[in-house]
Amino acid sequence: MSLLVAENLGIAFGGVKAVDGVSFCAEAGQVLSIIGPNGAGKTTLFNLVSGVYKAREGRIVLNGRDVTGLPPHRLAALGLSRSFQNLQVFTRMTARENVMVGRHLRERRSVIADLLRLPSSERQNRATRAAADDLLRFVRLDGAADTPAGALPYGALKRLEIARALASEPKVLLLDEPAAGCNAVETEEIDRLIREVADQGVAVVLVEHDMKLVMKISDRILVLDRGRPLAEGPPQEVRRNPAVIEAYLGPGHAREAAHA
Amino acid sequence: MRSFSSSRLATLLILAAAIAALPLIFPSGYYFRVAALVWISALAAIGLNVLMGQAGQVSLGHAGFFGIGAYAVAIGPTHLGIPPWASLLLGAVLAGGLAYLVGRPVLRLRGHYLAIATLGLGVLVSIVLTNESRWTGGPDGMPVPRLILFGWRVSGAETWYWVTGGALLVGTWIALNLTDTPTGRALRALHDSEVAARVAGVDVARYKLAAFVIAAVYASLAGSLLALMNGFITPDQAGFLHSVEFVTMVVVGGLGSVAGAIVGAVVLVTLPQLLTAFQDYQHLMLGLLIMLFMIFLREGIVPSLRALWRLRAAGAAA
């Protein structure tokens, strides 16, 4: 059974269909990449699936349960997590605290215990901190744990978002352009991270522009164009698909690109 | 993280030392009274800082909750035969309950819509307090019976100085506790990025509501203390201008800093006392000072001082 199933999702803004009739399945331990030219609706699709936007059409099934229309925090509690294309870090908190927020769902939470600083609250803090430190090590940010996130370089923030997203121990992880703006070394690092996460049995859904990374890492690829699905299949198949090449490079480039 | 808890302890120790030492230099009872006023306002400002500084939600109606606490200890004993200490707790429950009831729809609003909704809420409380004169004495206010605890009649400026100072210490301790806990982190997270907090599983509506209720209870307790100390209460205490004073305390001191809220209360309570010498020019000067503070120290006093301190330290190290 697929961990995440999206069926016929659709949403329109001001009469323009940003996403229209898109379906996909994400399987445990696999990487599904969603690609497409700018404005294809990739990020909008993520916003729909993660509950940031409410879908006008279609259905989302997470781990066998219909979750259409649930708010993000409920989806998170059911095992869905994501990162953001344009970085949504908690800039005034340290790197460690950012990841600690990611542990929120795994924490025993009581406002009263926190106000009175009961021993249970202290214990919880220690456990959360240890888990956050493990994740920071995993994304190689352990050296920056006490740095305010607002002072970290871009590449580090990308990894910090991944660490925070992983902190809730999700079953499904949506990554929105994790390698955008990263140099070759950082991209390699993110490549490794994604593979390791998938190997742990997480269903990874990836939006990414770096084709080298996408081709290397994906088990399946879904291509979107102007909000509609254009093609779907394993990387080898998709890269030879003439419709895909045309959407990306314009007509006439199909042959040229096939050799690339 | 360790540096955080040590700065927490430092704030608490400095405050305790200040409360203990100030009476040594006070020449008269008047100073005890002003200082007690500072502690009371600081208590309300600390609570508001949980809402504004940590959760990032503005409230322009905080004095409404202050007024509920104040009138609870006036109406409870006078009209309902409830002892003052129980009225104080009842006021806190009422204020917290009102915050809980209206909090959900109000805190769905953002930015200026949130500002007008909280403002409206505060103004409504003060209008009710002004109009229901059978219960509240109307615009002229009403007397408040003395607080009696275990047969001890709490009165006198010096006694109230210690009572309010103690209350402020406890309030500060609780507010400082919150910062580095799951709740505190959730609040600070939703302040920085609401959508990221939601995706991380934070029930944003619930945590905003918690911060609103905490702030309301702080304000109510502070209001009760003021009413009990003064022995008299007027609806002005619940009015819009008083709400503005609380917000200004939090912002002048430094949004998000517990120490800042206390410093802001010191400034906003002592300034008018100093300005009474100018009589008719008092409002003019107060308005001018508020503007100057906000234009030239917009990060607030405590964060500005901290930055200066760090700059100095860096200069010394180099």
Place this chain on the structure above:
Amino acid sequence: MPEFLQFLFSGLTVGAVYAMVALGFTLIYNASDVVNFAQGEFVMIGGMVTAFLGYAGVPLPLAALLAIAVAIVVGLLLHALAIEPARGASAVTLIIITIGASIFLRGAAQVIFDKQAHKIPAFSGDAPITFMGAAILPQSLWVLGGAVVTFVAIFLFMDRTLLGKAVLATASNRLAAQLVGINTRTVMALSFGASAAIGALAGILITPITLTSYDAGILLALKGFAAAMLGGMGNPLGAVLGGILLGLFEQFSAGYVSSSYKDAVAFITILLVLFVMPSGLLGRRAVERV
């Protein structure tokens, strides 16, 4: 029926004043994102300056013009000395600055004038006109007429003049407006001046009916803010609509229910409306981009 007409007219009169205050809020907000809590003080200045010049023997029309000029100067100074230096500060900081300005102006009025209530003679006498059984003050007609002329002038200005289009462009996207060469600083100064003038005019028109005093501005500012938010912040048409609606609600509830809770009506209305429509009546719902 005469009762209904009576309330309708007084509601429209009060509503016209709220609408003018709300329109002033909106003009400044659109140009600068500042919610100007000193808006009510412009109304106070309009009434007080006219009244005191009148006591000094200045003819009413001249006194009114001078009062508007004073308000404009105060508005421009507020922008240049308090808002411009705080550019880039957070919304809350800016709100506190304008509240500080409001306290300052009130304090100044208290020193320059006094703490008494003051009156301007009604423009066309105090003899009520009877209309279908309802008694209408001629001054009410002046208020309504003045408000209509103001609204039409502002909307024509926005719609027909280049400067007006610059104001609209600044309101919808400040950075883009700068990029096409609009001097947004001038637009901001203009909006402060215009808001002050509108506020002062409202004050001059209504003072013969309601009197004015140094502290008359605060409640007007709060209700004007509520009116602007009721219509949907940033929408001039919404501001006018919100103001008129609040005035009508207030007078009808004062007439038919109880006048002691008259001042509460505006705030109950705004709370109820926002609970159902979090962006006001005509406000746009923003889509969150992440």
